[in-house]
Amino acid sequence: MRPCPVRSPDQVDEAGLRALASADLVALALPREPAKVWAAALLGAGARRVLDLSDARRRDPEAHYGLPELTGAPPAHARLVANPGCYPTATLASLRPLLDAGLIEAESIAVLGTSGASGAGKGLADRLHFCNLAGNSFPYKVGEHRHVPEIEHHLGAPISFVTQLLPIVRGMLVTSFVKPKAGVTPSQLREALEARYAEAPYVTVLPQPDQGLGLGHVVGTHQVLVAVGPVERSGLVPVFASIDNLMRGAASQALHNANLWLGLPPSLGLPPPLAELPRGVPPTFATALSTALSTALPTALNPETATP
Ligand SMILES: NC(=O)C1=CN([C@@H]2O[C@H](COP(=O)(O)OP(=O)(O)OC[C@H]3O[C@@H](n4cnc5c(N)ncnc54)[C@H](OP(=O)(O)O)[C@@H]3O)[C@@H](O)[C@H]2O)C=CC1
Numbered sequence: 616m617r618p619c620p621v622r623s624p625d626q627v628d629e630a631g632l633r634a635l636a637s638a639d640l641v642a643l644a645l646p647r648e649p650a651k652v653w654a655a656a657l658l659g660a661g662a663r664r665v666l667d668l669s670d671a672r673r674r675d676p677e678a679h680y681g682l683p684e685l686t687g688a689p690p691a692h693a694r695l696v697a698n699p700g701c702y703p704t705a706t707l708a709s710l711r712p713l714l715d716a717g718l719i720e721a722e723s724i725a726v727l728g729t730s731g732a733s734g735a736g737k738g739l740a741d742r743l744h745f746c747n748l749a750g751n752s753f754p755y756k757v758g759e760h761r762h763v764p765e766i767e768h769h770l771g772a773p774i775s776f777v778t779q780l781l782p783i784v785r786g787m788l789v790t791s792f793v794k795p796k797a798g799v800t801p802s803q804l805r806e807a808l809e810a811r812y813a814e815a816p817y818v819t820v821l822p823q824p825d826q827g828l829g830l831g832h833v834v835g836t837h838q839v840l841v842a843v844g845p846v847e848r849s850g851l852v853p854v855f856a857s858i859d860n861l862m863r864g865a866a867s868q869a870l871h872n873a874n875l876w877l878g879l880p881p882s883l884g885l886p887p888p889l890a891e892l893p894r895g896v897p898p899t900f901a902t903a904l905s906t907a908l909s910t911a912l913p914t915a916l917n918p919e920t921a922t923p
């Protein structure tokens with residue numbers, strides 16, 4: 616695909632920038648630096664709502680951090696929403712409720728994140744060369760992953776964090792080892808997650824980690840799947856989360872935030888929650904159907920565009 620010719624707000628005249636800024640909401644799916652420049656220019660031009668998918672503003676106290684089930688709807692007065700990163704989404708969704716409930720120690724959390732290649736976007740690092748990645752799996756960005764400060768900031772606890780690439784296109788599985796407080800059982804951890812997500816159709820707490828946590832169950836959906844394992848011999852307990860990095864880790868989470876911010880039905884345009892899928896329907900089929908319907912229906916129902 617040819618690159619977009621407009622690379623910076625300087626290339627747009629004042630009227631053009633004002634026209635862009637007059638939208639109900641502008642979503643920026645750009646790398647960090649251009650996202651910073653465009654957000655500043657749009658807000659300066661009076662934009663009412665800017666939703667940034669990059670990591671530029673995720674620890675900015677002036678931005679609302681948009682992980683709907685944990686941080687709620689963006690306040691009406693907010694002008695900037697920072698869409699969380701993919702690893703932070705899975706890690707925070709599975710661990711924050713346990714820390715909030717005071718059930719695990721904050722000092723000894725170790726997290727292993729595994730992800731497909733699309734998490735890196737179009738930037739073709741050597742490690743993503745087909746011949747290097749196909750049939751391979753390896754750690755990357757060890758000791759320097761930019762999601763560590765983001766996760767620690769929103770978790771309120773230090774973490775050890777390692778990421779590994781998988782030779783797949785999309786999907787992410789995060790495994791955290793946590794130390795329960797004295798006397799706390801894995802069942803209590805699971806119950807705390809169930810209680811926290813009782814009213815959250817897009818987060819599913821599985822009864823066992825080996826019952827449906829696989830990437831095949833989440834790719835193409837907006838779902839977060841979480842599960843708690845048994846106590847290991849070390850005394851630590853594994854807590855799991857899987858998501859689609861491109862959907863819940865980026866695009867569908869942005870849409871979920873936009874719906875909440877604009878006061879629209881929260882699931883507008885999102886694939887159906889997993890629990891609502893008929894048994895045996897692959898999530899990717901359901902996503903395609905939902906996308907087709909949400910695009911086609913408004914057109915069909917609009918008297919100006921409907922074909923008689
Ligand atoms: N992929 C993922 O799983 C996730 C991504 N994110 C974040 O979301 C953002 C987008 O990610 P992703 O779509 O994967 O990234 P890509 O690298 O695939 O795409 C980035 C896009 O930004 C455009 N772009 C780059 N520089 C400029 C510029 N100066 N002006 C205008 N357009 C520009 C590129 O356009 P062109 O093609 O014309 O060069 C390209 O379409 C990033 O900040 C990323 O970190 C967040 C969570 C998960």
Ligand SMILES: CC(=O)N[C@@H](CCC(=O)OP(=O)(O)O)C(=O)O
Nearest residue numbers: 669670700701730731732734735
């Ligand atoms: C495979 C791969 O390289 N993944 C990326 C995920 C980056 C990402 O999702 O970017 P955000 O910070 O905008 O969330 C990484 O680990 O850095």
